[in-house]
Structure formats: structure tokens, C-alpha cells
Amino acid sequence: MKNEHHNPRHGLSLRLAKRSNQAHQRGLSRHNSRRLTTLNSGESAVIQSLSGGVSFRSRLAALGFTPGASVRMLQNLGHGPVLVTIRDTRIALGRGEACKIHVRPE
């Protein structure tokens, strides 16, 4: 717990996370995706991809943030957390977390 960063067990997931970011940057040039946080309140979009570490992506994916799922922004104040609906569920996301979700228009 005290040395979360030095835990050798995390080596694999860190490497995986790095690879994911590279994969994402390639994806960005191919598709015209934008961050979830660019949606205004009331706008809807479709999930394109997730970036970040394995455990973060798998948490989001379990909640329904999988590519192709439709997401609706309920509240985005331009700062602070956002509120979205996905698969009939309201979910609050920190801004940093929402930035790692990439969406495309419906």
C-alpha cells in the first residue's frame, strides 16, 4: 500500500497501459473521435474507445462504457465532474476520468 508505484506486480499493467495509449493515438488520426468532456449537457454520442490503465478501462467497460454504446451527457459545467447516462444508468465521472473516454457522433 505504501509503495504502490514500486510494486513489481504492476509492471505488466503499466506496460499494457503505455501500449494502449499508443494504440489510442493511432486511432485518433484514423477516426474523428473527441473526448467525452467536449459534449455539452444534453448531447449524446457513441463510445469509440477508452484509454488509461487496464484496471481503469476494465472498470469502465464493466459499467457499460464499451465501444458502440450510446452515452448522453446530463451535466457538464466545463469544470469539475460530469454526469452521464449510459445503459439506463446515471454515472458521475471525475473530469480526468471522462477525458479518457473517446466518443464519436451518433
Place this chain on the structure above:
Amino acid sequence: MAQQEGNMIRVALAGQPNVGKSTVFNLLTGLNQRVGNWPGKTVEQKAGTCSIDSWAFRVVDLPGTYSLSANSPEEVIAREYIIKEKPDVVVAIVNAATLERSLYLVAELLLLPAPVIVGLNMIDVAEQQGLTIEPRVLEAAIGVPVVPMVAARGQGIHDLLARIKEVACDGAEYTPNTPNIRADHADVLARIEELVGDHVPPEYPSTWVALKILEGDQQITDMIHPRLPPEAWSEVYQIIQQHEDTCVAVAGGRYAWIARMVRAAVVKPRIGPITLTDRLDRWATHPVWGLVILVGILALSFALTYAIGSPLQELLDLYLVQNLADLAIRALDTAPTWLKGLLVDGVIGGVGAVLTFFPILVIFFAVLGILEDIGYMARAAYVMDRFMHLMGLHGKSFLPLFLGFGCNVPAVMGTRVIESQRARLLTIIVSPLVPCTARMGVIAFLAPAFFAAPAIVSWALLAMNLAVLVVSGLLLNRFILKGEQIAFIMELPLYHLPNWHTIAITVWQRLLSFLRRAGTVILAVSIVIWTLSTFPGGDPETSYLASLGRLLEPVGTLMGLDWRMMLALISSFVAKENAVATMGVLFGVGESGAGLQAILRNTLSPASGLAFLVTQMLFVPCVGTVATIKQESDSWGWTLFSVVFLLVVSLAGGVIAYQAAGLLGW
């Protein structure tokens, strides 16, 4: 297939958060339940029994989790329980109003080696939202029993028990329709299964293990790695490296399966009606009104707690504690003096004083239970998130901190909702800075002794504590508990009417755990402190404790406090309200309240008074809280750190207050 002990059917209750799982559990077991911890974990374990006809069921409530990956201890506990203990039946509760998402856990459970029954809960809520759900179609699609339920009204519980009995005893063939991985990953999954198949421990299903490896599950990967021949491992490792996006692909496969299950069974309206939740959230999550509502609700809870709880507390103190003390004195008439002292001053004085907080806690826990149950607390966490970010925490840490206003003990225990160890520890360390009812009680008693406007002083002290809390959090986050910002991902459940049964059981359990603590740790420390304050001579002024007070006198001088006040401060370590009782003894009043206030006013300058109030507000929490910190942080080092940290902060606060007041000429 059932492995019963006699007629005992072992049932594991699984479900995501906010699907009504605890309502079902309470309905099944009532008060026949026991709350403890999962072995070696600070995760609550609930188990209970129920019986119908000649059948007995032992129900274990698995932690509420969204999935069964290794992202949190709760998820690991849930899956290991099913794999290792092999319950006769796993009941998966799903929320009909959020069916897609809550079937996700079912999709994971179907691969584990225990038959699943789906409890389709909250069908009334789904109907209100215009959804039409056909349980029989869903049952045929998934291939496992589906029992429609409205647990809040007790509907469907008998059907559920009947189906459990059926599955456990009739040994019908269990062939659920299980989800597949997304087609583009089917080959790699097959290859991994081929590679690890012979090396998987017997209790684990090999397909599941292969899937978890592909998902990037650290725990399962670490379990398999040493069991594999090196060449097999290097191929597995290579596959994981090449398919880093599989955790999303696996989840996508499960959601595709869910879509197939749901397509036939659920008819959705094209545009959902504007629900009560939509309308309420327009206010409750509003950046301005949300805060106003939050502050209003907090103020109301406090007002209610103090208006009803405080008079009851005084009554308890007057009738229960005093009478008990009198009774003990009479009963022990012939007993040696030390025994009398131990029982009357040590045990009844220490534990009794803590127990008088019972009414306040009942009310506070009830108010909180209601707010939690109707779904409001998640909104409070959302509204507070931006402020909690200042400390490197997020919204979820607000809930335990709020509990702290009632009592710091449940606050420290409440930090279990926080996923990250670092954030949890940080919250635990700052939580004693939330003044509990006992601290505020001492302030309410002492402030009028020194100041003409005690209410303003009390509010100012409260504000000071919260400011110190934020600054401490900020500094700890910056310099000591450094680490990545943890993800804030939280579901805001639909609002619903309070379920009194569930709330009552929650309040009861929280009180029980508080009582248990009062009977053990607080009792032990009360005795120790009494011993220190009595020996060697029997006179508090020459006791070991007094020597300690005198040792602290140099610090006291900087704050304008003599050894008696320092001793009062130290005695508040047992229970905050002891501060007043100790002053009563040391200043030689027969604990008559008004007398003490007058004496204090004549002995201490307002500057000294202020210094004492400030120090008392920031001081080390009571021993019950410290013991809980040890238990929850599972570390003596961090417990000691938190004690020393608060000691330094509070003494520094006192010195600054005294010196500043002196400059103002108080």
C-alpha cells in the same frame, strides 16, 4: 449436485450495488444475521439463515460489485467465495430498471462453477419507466431460473426460495447460455485455454481462467504464471502483449450477449418518460442549488440530532449512569475502596459516559440511513467532489467524513467505500478533524464560560476544524501520501421511497458494532486511565496521570493553561466529554455545571479559554476512534502517525490561538 449439510442449502447472494440486494438479504434473514469481516479483509461479511417448511438456508451476502475482475478486494472476495466454497446456489439480484447493466454481473457469474438463479428485482420501478419485461422469455434466453420480484414490498421472495430449493435438490441439468468473447478474439482465447488448460488448479474452470488472463487480470495471471512451463508462459505473455485492448473486448462480448438476452424479453419505450429522478436531480446535482440543498439537509440533520438527542442524552446520564453509579456504591459498601473506584469511576464513568451518546447516534444513523436508502448520498458525494479534489480525494470520501459529525468511529469504518488504499488512509487520518457530537458537546458547555457570544465561537471553531481538515488533507496529499489521483466513478441510483425495514436493520447493526466497541476497547482503556489517575496514592493530583500533565505543563504555559487543564485535555482521550468531568474533579466542584463555568471564568483568561477550546477541537480523537483506525488501516505505523499528527496540530493550534488572542489584548 447439492452439497448440503443435512437439509441446509448454502446460498450466495450476489448483485451489483443499487439493485436491492441488501433488501433481499434482510427479507430472507431478518435479524437472523451476523455481521463480521471476510477473513483477513476489512470488507464487511454478512451471513444469515432462514427456513421454510423443513428446509434451512444459509445465506452469505457477497459484496456488491459491478463485475468480478480483480479491481477491488470486494470483487476478489466474491469470486473466490464462489470458486472455493462452491455454494449450492448463487442468487444474482438484478435491477429490472437497469437490466442491461445489472446483467453484466450475471454474465460473469455464469462461467463460475455454481448454478445461478436470477432475482429480477424492482419490476415495479421498471414498469413506471414504461418498460415491459417478460421474465419467462428472459429465463428461456439465459437458460437459468428468473424470479420476478419487488423486494421492497416482499413480493417474489417465496418463489425465490422455492426455485433455490428446486435447483439445489432436484439436480436438474444446468446448461446456461453463456456469453462468448467478441468474435475477433475467439482464436486467441481458444489458444490461451489450450496453453493453460492442464495447469489450472482443479477448482478453477479453465475457460474462465483463460478469459481472465486475456482480460489482463493480474491476480489470475500471477496464479497461473508459476504453474506454466516457461515456453507456454512466454506464448501466453506474448498474446497478452499483442492484445492489450482485450479487457474492453471481453466486456463488449458480454454486453453483446446481454443485448441478445434482453432483445426478446424487454420492450422499451422509444423516449423514456421524465422520471422523478430526472426532476429531483435537476436540483440535487445543480452546482449552486445542489450545495444549498446539501447544506440545508446537513443543518436539518444536526438540528434534529441535537434537538431530540441531546435532552435524551442528559436524561440517560442523569437516570441511567448516575443511578447505576449510586447502585454500585451501595452494593459495594463493604468492598475495598479501589474496587469501588474502579467500578464507579473507571467502568461506569468511562463506558457509561460513552453509552449516553446512544440516542444521538440512533438519530444520526437513522437520518443517514434514510438519506443513503433513498439515494441522496450519492448526489451529496457528486456535489462535494470538486471540493474533495483539493485534498486529492474525491466525492466518495465525503460520505464517511459526514458520518464523523455523529461519531468518528463509524466515520473511520465508513472509509471502506473508498476503493484506493491511499485515498482511504488519507480519509482515515483527516476524519478525526470532523468534530463529533461529543466534542461539540464539550464546546457547547465551555464556550459560554469564556465568551459572551458562545454560538458564534462554536461556529467559528467548527469552521476552523473544517479548514484545518482541508489544509491537512492538502499537505498530506502533497507530501506524505503522494500518489496518483484515483478515479471517481460512481453510480447515481434512482431515487426511491425509503425502505424502513432495511434502514432499521442498518441502524441496528451500526449501533451493535458501536456497543461492541464500548464493551471491549473503551472499557479496557477506561480502566487503564482510571488506574493511572488513581495510583500510586489514590489522589488524582499526585497520580501518574498528573505527572504526565505536569510533563506537558511547559507546552501548557505557551497556551496559558495549567496542568489541570492539560490533564483535562489528556483525559478527553478516553471520551471527549471526560474533559468536563476531569475539570470538575480537579477544580473541586461536585460536578455541578454552573459552578464549574463560574470557576473557569474566574481562573482562566478568555485567551486561555480560547486556546483550550481550539486544542480540544483539534485534539487526538477518543480511544475508540484510535482503536478503529488501527483496525481499519491495519498498521500501527499509520495509527501512531495519525495520533502524533493530531497532537502536533492541536497543540500548535492552541499556542497560536493563545498568542494571537494575547496580541489582541484578551
